[in-house]
Every structure is written in C-alpha cells, then in structure tokens.
Amino acid sequence: MTTIARMPAFDWSSEQWQVRARSWVDAQLSRAGRRVTGLVEPRVRPWSLVWRVPTDDGPVWFKANNPGTTHEAVLITSLAELAPDRVLTPIAVDPAQGWSLLPDGRESLRDLLARDSDLTHWERALPGYAALQLASEPRAAELVARGVPDQRPEVLAGLFAELLDDHRSLLIGAEAGLSPELYERLRAELPSYAERCRRLADLGIPAAVQHDDLHDGNVFAGQDGYRYFDWGDASVAHPFGTLLVTLRSIRHTRKLAAGDAQLARLRDAYLEAWTDRYDRRTLVEAADLAINLGPVSRSLSWRRALDTAEESRAEYVDAVPGWLAELFAASPLDPNS
Structure with a gap:
C-alpha cells in the first residue's frame, strides 16, 4: 500500500x-x-x-x-x-x-449564488457531497494508512489534549493567542469533550472523508452537477463535522439568525443520505455533537496548514487559538445563541 x-x-x-x-x-x-x-x-x-x-x-x-x-x-x-x-x-x-x-472546474457555487441566491442550490449540492462521503466509508482506514489525517471521534479527544500542549500554535498570553484563563478553561473541558466524542462514536455512524472547509467557494456548479474541491483541510472523521463550516458560512453570507429554519432545512437535506440506516433523532443528535466538537478539528486543520516558516504564517497565527475558542460558541443551529 x-x-x-x-x-x-x-x-x-x-x-x-x-x-x-x-x-x-x-x-x-x-x-x-x-x-x-x-x-x-x-x-x-x-x-x-x-x-x-x-x-x-x-x-x-x-x-x-x-x-x-x-x-x-x-x-x-x-x-x-x-x-x-x-x-x-x-x-x-x-x-x-x-x-x-x-x-478547470469553471463556475463555482459562489459565482452562481451571486447571480441567484436561492438556497435550493445548497439543497442540491449537499446530497451530492453526502454521497461522496458515503462512497469513501469503505476506504476510510486505507486513506488513514496512506497519510490522510485521522480525526475520527475515537482519537479526537487525544488529539485535543496533544494540541493543548502545543504552545507554539496556541500562543498563550500573546495578543493573537489564547488568554491564560481561556487556556485553563479548555484544559478543564477535556473530560467533557472526551465523553462527547465517545457518545458520537457510540452512535455508530461510520467515519468518512470530511472536507472541513466546505463553503460555496469550494464547490463547482456546472451543467454536469456539483463537484467538490480544495481538500487540503480534509481528514478521515465523523462525516457530519462538515456542517460546522458549511452552516456557519451560509449563515454569515445570508445574515441569518442562529437557529433559522433554513439552516435546519439544509442540515436535513444533507442528512437524508443516511436515513435508510438511522432514524432522524439519531442523525440530529450526531449532527449536533459533530458540530459541537468541530472547532478542535478546524484547529488541527489550521495547524497542518501553517506547517511552514514563521515569517510566512504570521498573518494567520490567530487561526488555531481562534478556532479553539469557538469550542464554547453556540451552534449555528442553536436558536438561543
């Protein structure tokens, strides 16, 4: 191999x-x-x-x-x-x-939405991405063996703990980094985070390729259907972790309130691909957990992206600590945020 x-x-x-x-x-x-x-x-x-x-x-x-x-x-x-x-x-x-x-992939979904902002474009794009994830399920372990990062729920809590020891990336006490108080809060969160990872794993939805940066600029929208690109942030992980970036980006672009019914509709359009094997309550719980756990995945993706010389990463040094801080932010699906 x-x-x-x-x-x-x-x-x-x-x-x-x-x-x-x-x-x-x-x-x-x-x-x-x-x-x-x-x-x-x-x-x-x-x-x-x-x-x-x-x-x-x-x-x-x-x-x-x-x-x-x-x-x-x-x-x-x-x-x-x-x-x-x-x-x-x-x-x-x-x-x-x-x-x-x-x-060349030609027109992006972002370009299309600039002309026609109807969210049904996302309703059509998300099931195709879900189908791609389902196709990758049987090859998940092989992809990890070939070097794709492993961020499955079974290992994610350990990766979180290891990340908290990486002071170079966290910049504790620096202007662009974590405050000492937030750092201690994150350390105290480890047991709860590990328990949520265990619960997500116990729901039994198999790991798959997870893009981890799926927004409208990373989707082509051609006459032959939607195609998904820019996989540098991707990992083998719980598939529903995708929803963190996707729903946040849609909410931001459309200026939607947290918990807007349109966001739930898009989540459900995405989850439809798994309804032949799991009931809706299980899928929604898994989606909520994966979104909640997702900021650690994003921090890990950014740390890999910034694996380069100090001078070239300076503009983005707040990305890893910034995403870790999001661990305490509300889900885009939470109407109480």
Missing part, C-alpha cells in the same frame, strides 16, 4: 524549485496532449502555491501543498476513483511532492 512520505524542505520562490515544478507541469500536459500557451498566474498561501496555467485546451491548475497538507494529492486521486462524478479527475499527481494538476 502506498504511503505518503514527508516532503523535503521546499522554497516555492526559488528558481530551482520553480524550474523543476514547471518541467513537471509541461511533461504532464504533454502526456495529456496539451501545451502551455502563456504565462502562469501564481497565488501563494502558507499552505499551498497555485498556478493558473493557460493551455491550448483551456486553463489548468497546478497546486503544490506544504508538508502539512501533502495528503491532498493522494486524497483527490482516491476520490476520483470512488466518486468520479463528484470531484475533478486530476490530470496528474505527485503524492511524494504534494503536487497536483487539475482541469
């Missing part, structure tokens, strides 16, 4: 690296019968470098992941095998380097 080796040190700005990456892109496009027709357009973040590459058959997208998100290259390949109608099939990947080359 193929596993992901940790990438060597990299410098995306170096001429040597760029020449090597461009040679790889050219070679993969040549194998696909395409050629580059213009200058690449770069976008750099601490977690990835992305090039928009013009070709004689439309643009393609080259992505280089940082060491903490290398697993994305393996994951998108696996998802293209499991659910080819739900993701873009890569032109090429190099798992060891954390490189991928993807076709």
Whole structure:
C-alpha cells in the first residue's frame, strides 16, 4: 500500500524549485496532449502555491501543498476513483511532492449564488457531497494508512489534549493567542469533550472523508452537477463535522439568525443520505455533537496548514487559538445563541 512520505524542505520562490515544478507541469500536459500557451498566474498561501496555467485546451491548475497538507494529492486521486462524478479527475499527481494538476472546474457555487441566491442550490449540492462521503466509508482506514489525517471521534479527544500542549500554535498570553484563563478553561473541558466524542462514536455512524472547509467557494456548479474541491483541510472523521463550516458560512453570507429554519432545512437535506440506516433523532443528535466538537478539528486543520516558516504564517497565527475558542460558541443551529 502506498504511503505518503514527508516532503523535503521546499522554497516555492526559488528558481530551482520553480524550474523543476514547471518541467513537471509541461511533461504532464504533454502526456495529456496539451501545451502551455502563456504565462502562469501564481497565488501563494502558507499552505499551498497555485498556478493558473493557460493551455491550448483551456486553463489548468497546478497546486503544490506544504508538508502539512501533502495528503491532498493522494486524497483527490482516491476520490476520483470512488466518486468520479463528484470531484475533478486530476490530470496528474505527485503524492511524494504534494503536487497536483487539475482541469478547470469553471463556475463555482459562489459565482452562481451571486447571480441567484436561492438556497435550493445548497439543497442540491449537499446530497451530492453526502454521497461522496458515503462512497469513501469503505476506504476510510486505507486513506488513514496512506497519510490522510485521522480525526475520527475515537482519537479526537487525544488529539485535543496533544494540541493543548502545543504552545507554539496556541500562543498563550500573546495578543493573537489564547488568554491564560481561556487556556485553563479548555484544559478543564477535556473530560467533557472526551465523553462527547465517545457518545458520537457510540452512535455508530461510520467515519468518512470530511472536507472541513466546505463553503460555496469550494464547490463547482456546472451543467454536469456539483463537484467538490480544495481538500487540503480534509481528514478521515465523523462525516457530519462538515456542517460546522458549511452552516456557519451560509449563515454569515445570508445574515441569518442562529437557529433559522433554513439552516435546519439544509442540515436535513444533507442528512437524508443516511436515513435508510438511522432514524432522524439519531442523525440530529450526531449532527449536533459533530458540530459541537468541530472547532478542535478546524484547529488541527489550521495547524497542518501553517506547517511552514514563521515569517510566512504570521498573518494567520490567530487561526488555531481562534478556532479553539469557538469550542464554547453556540451552534449555528442553536436558536438561543
């Protein structure tokens, strides 16, 4: 079974690296019968470098992941095998380097919603994503073995405890970090958090791929249906953890009150895929628990994303402590928040 080796040190700005990456892109496009027709357009973040590459058959997208998100290259390949109608099939990947080359997905759900803000677009997109998750269930253990982060409920409390020992990421007492008082509150929360993880695991809904950043900017909305992309934050986890970011982003964009019936309707549209095996009460309880536990998952995703040089991560250092603080925030489905 193929596993992901940790990438060597990299410098995306170096001429040597760029020449090597461009040679790889050219070679993969040549194998696909395409050629580059213009200058690449770069976008750099601490977690990835992305090039928009013009070709004689439309643009393609080259992505280089940082060491903490290398697993994305393996994951998108696996998802293209499991659910080819739900993701873009890569032109090429190099798992060891954390490189991928993807076709253009064209219009995003965000673009579509800018023209037509009807939430039925989300009602149609969420069941397709749920179907992708269900397709990944039988391969969950294999994906973990191949390097996709393991954030299943059975291990999440332990990861939370380990994260609280990572003072570099938490910045305790610093302006962008956790206050000492909040840090102690989080430590005191560990037993309760572990109990909620056990309850979620006991409900018996299998782990699956969990995108962990599923908002309208990470969904393509083409004529052939919805496709889900940008899997750098993903893990193998309880599938319903997805709802934390998705419902929060919809609530923020639409300026909805917490507990708005539209959010519950979208949750139910997503959960419908599991109703052949579980009753509604179980599904709603699991969704509430997964949302409640989710800020730790987001903190872990951000820590991996910021696995890079100090100077390049400075703009985002508040992300890990900020998401941990959200552990005490109300759910977007809670009308009392």
